[in-house]
Amino acid sequence: GAVVSQHPSWVICKSGTSVKIECRSLDFQATTMFWYRQFPKQSLMLMATSNEGSKATYEQGVEKDKFLINHASLTLSTLTVTSAHPEDSSFYICSARDLPAGTDTQYFGPGTRLTVL
Amino acid sequence: AQSVTQLDSQVPVFEEAPVELRCNYSSSVSVYLFWYVQYPNQGLQLLLKYLSGSTLVKGINGFEAEFNKSQTSFHLRKPSVHISDTAEYFCAVSASGGYQKVTFGTGTKLQVIP
Numbered sequence: 074g075a076v077v078s079q080h081p082s083w084v085i086c087k088s089g090t091s092v093k094i095e096c097r098s099l100d101f102q103a104t105t106m107f108w109y110r111q112f113p114k115q116s117l118m119l120m121a122t123s124n125e126g127s128k129a130t131y132e133q134g135v136e137k138d139k140f141l142i143n144h145a146s147l148t149l150s151t152l153t154v155t156s157a158h159p160e161d162s163s164f165y166i167c168s169a170r171d172l173p174a175g176t177d178t179q180y181f182g183p184g185t186r187l188t189v190l
Numbered sequence: 191a192q193s194v195t196q197l198d199s200q201v202p203v204f205e206e207a208p209v210e211l212r213c214n215y216s217s218s219v220s221v222y223l224f225w226y227v228q229y230p231n232q233g234l235q236l237l238l239k240y241l242s243g244s245t246l247v248k249g250i251n252g253f254e255a256e257f258n259k260s261q262t263s264f265h266l267r268k269p270s271v272h273i274s275d276t277a278e279y280f281c282a283v284s285a286s287g288g289y290q291k292v293t294f295g296t297g298t299k300l301q302v303i304p
Contacts, residue, residue, distance in 0.1 A: 079233070107292075116280060116294045117234070166233050179292060181226070181233035 075101050075171045079182035086157055087190055094152045094185045096167030102147035103169035107179065108140070111164040123150040157189045192217040192283045194295035202301045203271055211266040211298045213255075213281030223264040224282040224292070225255055234280065240264065241286070251275070276302045 076099040086092050096106055104125050109117040121142050122130045129142035139161075141153040150169075154161055164186050168179040193216045203209045215221060222241050226234040238249025245257040255266045264281060278297045284290040 077233075114297075116296045119291065122291075164231075168234075178224075178236060178239060180236070183233040184231070186231065 075169070075178075075180040077103075077167065077169050077180045077182040079165075079167055079185050081185060082183060083186040083188075085188045085190065088158050089156055092154045092157055092187060094154075094165055094167075094187075096150045096152070096169070096182050098148045098169040098171075098180075101169070101171050103150075103171065104147060105170045106144060106150040107168045107170075108142060108150075108152050109166045109168070111166060111184075113164075117166060120152075154187065157187070159189045162187055162189045192221060192285060192293050194281050194283050194293055196281055196295035196298050198298050199296070200299045200301060202303055204303050205273055206270045208269050209267065209271050209275075209300065211279050211281075211300065213264045213266065213295060215262050215264065215281075215283045217262075217283065217285065220286040222284045222286050222290075223255075223257060224284075225249065225253070225264070225266050226280045226282060226294075227251075228278045228280065228297075230277075237266070237279075271300070271302050273302050273304060275300060 078097045080095045106123040108120045111117050119132050120135045123142045123144040125144045131137045144150040164184050166184040168181045195214045224239045225237040227237050228234050237253050238247045240247045240257045248254045253268050280297045281295040282292050284292040
């Protein structure tokens with residue numbers, strides 16, 4: 074099946090620094106990738122939709138200047154948390170759409186645990 | 191817009207017993223429905239999906255779900271659970287046809303008791 078990887082799997086950083094998280098589709102091309110945030114014991118909240126070659130679409134309430142998304146190729150999207158603060162600590166999960174004819178399924182990466190000190 | 195309700199936040203069940211995880215959705219248009227499983231500190235894995243056709247959908251790991259349009263439900267079932275099924279289960283919905291945003295339920299923690 075379709076495989077999505079994320080790197081790093083976990084990261085600890087100091088407040089005020091920036092952190093980049095990579096999301097890769099390993100065996101398929103993904104024109105669309107999604108970034109989610111998950112707080113402990115809660116569901117996934119969609120942050121933004123990343124489209125290859127164009128600007129990301131952010132959900133209401135998500136700061137586009139704080140969460141920079143780049144989808145430079147059909148297999149790679151990156152999320153950069155700029156000037157991270159402790160409240161940005163969370164589990165970030167990406168997914169990619171695999172669109173063979175007649176289906177529409179998202180495949181999820183393993184997630185990245187971000188801890189901001 | 192679509193919404194999903196998972197009424198049970200936790201479901202304890204003894205090993206080898208059957209289980210049903212409930213999911214109800216709300217939508218004014220046709221939908222696609224999904225069940226995902228999440229193990230601790232991992233991403234989500236697709237268990238099964240309903241796009242069209244037969245209302246009984248079989249997925250991986252012995253799970254199945256039935257789409258009931260009149261009751262707007264998509265309950266997940268397994269006839270005999272194993273310890274390894276202990277995880278968080280998320281129901282999700284999207285409007286059908288082309289790219290549509292997926293909305294997730296709040297999740298149900300399945301705890302299998304040995």
